[in-house]
Amino acid sequence: MLRLNTRDPGFDKAFRRLVRDRRESDENVARDVQIILDDVRNRGDAALAELTLKYDGHALSDDADWRISAEACREAFDALEPGLRAALELAAQRIRTYHEAQRPADRDQVDETGVRLGAVWRAVDAAGLYVPGGRAAYPSSLLMNAIPAKVAGVGRLVVVTPTPKGQVNPLVLAAAHLAGVDEVWRIGGAQAVAALAYGTARIRPVDVITGPGNAWVAEAKRQLYGVVGIDMVAGPSEILVIADGRNNPEWIAADLLSQAEHDPAAQSILITDDPLFADNVADQVGVELALLPTARTATESWNSHGVIIEVASLDEAPALANALAAEHVELAVEDPEPLFRAIRHAGSVFLGRHTPEAIGDYLAGPNHVLPTGRRARFASGLSVLDFMKRTSFIQMDEAAMRAIGPAAIALAEAEGLPAHARSVELRLGI
Numbered sequence: 227m228l229r230l231n232t233r234d235p236g237f238d239k240a241f242r243r244l245v246r247d248r249r250e251s252d253e254n255v256a257r258d259v260q261i262i263l264d265d266v267r268n269r270g271d272a273a274l275a276e277l278t279l280k281y282d283g284h285a286l287s288d289d290a291d292w293r294i295s296a297e298a299c300r301e302a303f304d305a306l307e308p309g310l311r312a313a314l315e316l317a318a319q320r321i322r323t324y325h326e327a328q329r330p331a332d333r334d335q336v337d338e339t340g341v342r343l344g345a346v347w348r349a350v351d352a353a354g355l356y357v358p359g360g361r362a363a364y365p366s367s368l369l370m371n372a373i374p375a376k377v378a379g380v381g382r383l384v385v386v387t388p389t390p391k392g393q394v395n396p397l398v399l400a401a402a403h404l405a406g407v408d409e410v411w412r413i414g415g416a417q418a419v420a421a422l423a424y425g426t427a428r429i430r431p432v433d434v435i436t437g438p439g440n441a442w443v444a445e446a447k448r449q450l451y452g453v454v455g456i457d458m459v460a461g462p463s464e465i466l467v468i469a470d471g472r473n474n475p476e477w478i479a480a481d482l483l484s485q486a487e488h489d490p491a492a493q494s495i496l497i498t499d500d501p502l503f504a505d506n507v508a509d510q511v512g513v514e515l516a517l518l519p520t521a522r523t524a525t526e527s528w529n530s531h532g533v534i535i536e537v538a539s540l541d542e543a544p545a546l547a548n549a550l551a552a553e554h555v556e557l558a559v560e561d562p563e564p565l566f567r568a569i570r571h572a573g574s575v576f577l578g579r580h581t582p583e584a585i586g587d588y589l590a591g592p593n594h595v596l597p598t599g600r601r602a603r604f605a606s607g608l609s610v611l612d613f614m615k616r617t618s619f620i621q622m623d624e625a626a627m628r629a630i631g632p633a634a635i636a637l638a639e640a641e642g643l644p645a646h647a648r649s650v651e652l653r654l655g656i
């Protein structure tokens with residue numbers, strides 16, 4: 227864990243390094259991913275089977291090894307223990323309600339020159355939904371992917387999720403049934419993203435790939451953008467907690483570890499104006515790590531990427547947070563509003579002492595698939611719009627052409643494109 231103090235002379239340099247380390251993508255991962263993508267593109271299912279055996283220890287032999295049937299998903303849902311079923315249904319209902327409000331409106335208007343113009347929104351035909359499953363299984367990510375896709379009106383929803391050592395997570399299947407997913411394939415990592423993008427003999431390609439994953443998954447999506455659409459790059463989790471000294475250190479330590487336990491590459495950062503509180507949180511992290519079943523991953527993450535930054539005043543925090551542009555930002559203070567107004571770059575913000583990030587992971591309503599690696603500077607969390615695209619339209623009559631056509635002719639001639647000019651002139655009888 228790295229301890230910094232904004233009053234130290236070396237702070238600016240150390241902070242710049244911290245920011246730079248988050249921005250740079252790992253060259254080794256990029257190279258390995260490119261090899262995997264090429265392999266799946268060239269050899270299709272044979273490459274998928276080899277890579278799945280290599281990385282997941284799962285043999286893809288008969289059909290049931292490849293794909294989970296709709297019936298198996300329904301059976302998993304029917305077999306759910308009532309408490310878990312109620313929790314899953316509550317999460318689905320809250321996520322659906324939140325995302326239904328994101329449905330965009332079409333535009334259709336006639337302007338003052340008589341030109342009709344506007345835009346219509348249409349869903350993509352097929353979406354590939356990545357549901358992580360390496361270290362842990364993520365039924366919550368299935369809901370976060372599939373529900374906005376359904377709300378958008380996507381015709382074909384294709385889930386890919388790894389089943390390490392052949393172990394299928396029943397809650398993922400139950401969530402697939404609840405959300406109305408069409409296909410569930412037992413593949414993961416960069417190879418699954420490649421299969422969705424290029425298609426194979428077994429798997430038909432999709433138009434857009436969404437969802438979170440580890441460094442290999444995130445890099446695969448990044449490299450395949452253009453072959454398919456993607457939501458954004460949602461890689462190893464990050465949390466930045468801005469907390470004053472009046473918090474319970476146990477709560478804040480748990481919040482930091484809630485993201486550290488996802489991945490050794492995850493990052494947890496605390497910014498506080500109280501040095502004693504900083505010490506207490508650091509101690510508490512040690513205490514909680516000793517009790518955590520996920521301690522191995524969380525310890526690696528905290529030791530390699532954990533940071534505590536002491537500031538003279540919390541007024542310094544927004545500038546630091548904006549430079550880090552973290553996936554999640556918690557504002558653990560009495561009145562979070564002034565800090566919230568100053569946070570410009572964050573995937574999602576959690577306001578006040580009683581709003582732990584983990585509640586957003588499961589069922590608050592907003593999407594938990596969020597940009598990482600400082601991409602919150604330009605990207606947003608997954609939404610209904612990621613499954614849709616906008617087609618603009620224009621309709622003219624003769625009068626409208628007389629009003630704006632001559633300007634088009636002038637511009638076409640200025641660009642040296644006479645066929646463009648001619649196509650307008652003819653309609654003006656020139």
Ligand SMILES: NC(=O)c1ccc[n+]([C@@H]2O[C@H](COP(=O)([O-])OP(=O)(O)OC[C@H]3O[C@@H](n4cnc5c(N)ncnc54)[C@H](O)[C@@H]3O)[C@@H](O)[C@H]2O)c1
Nearest residue numbers: 358359360361388414415438439440462463488489595596
């Ligand atoms: N940003 C977000 O919105 C968000 C949301 C949820 C989860 N996450 C992140 O999702 C990730 C889940 O990771 P996970 O590993 O548990 O599951 P995962 O499904 O993302 O990755 C597992 C796959 O990674 C591939 N892989 C593992 N090691 C590899 C290697 N050395 N070379 C090539 N491929 C390799 C394998 O193919 C394996 O199937 C975590 O990083 C978590 O923080 C992010």
Ligand SMILES: N[C@H](CO)Cc1c[nH]c[nH+]1
Nearest residue numbers: 364366367463464587594
């Ligand atoms: N924190 C993750 C996003 O970075 C989402 C998640 C799912 N389950 C638990 N957490």
Ligand SMILES: [Zn+2]
Nearest residue numbers: 463484485587
């Ligand atoms: Zn989480």
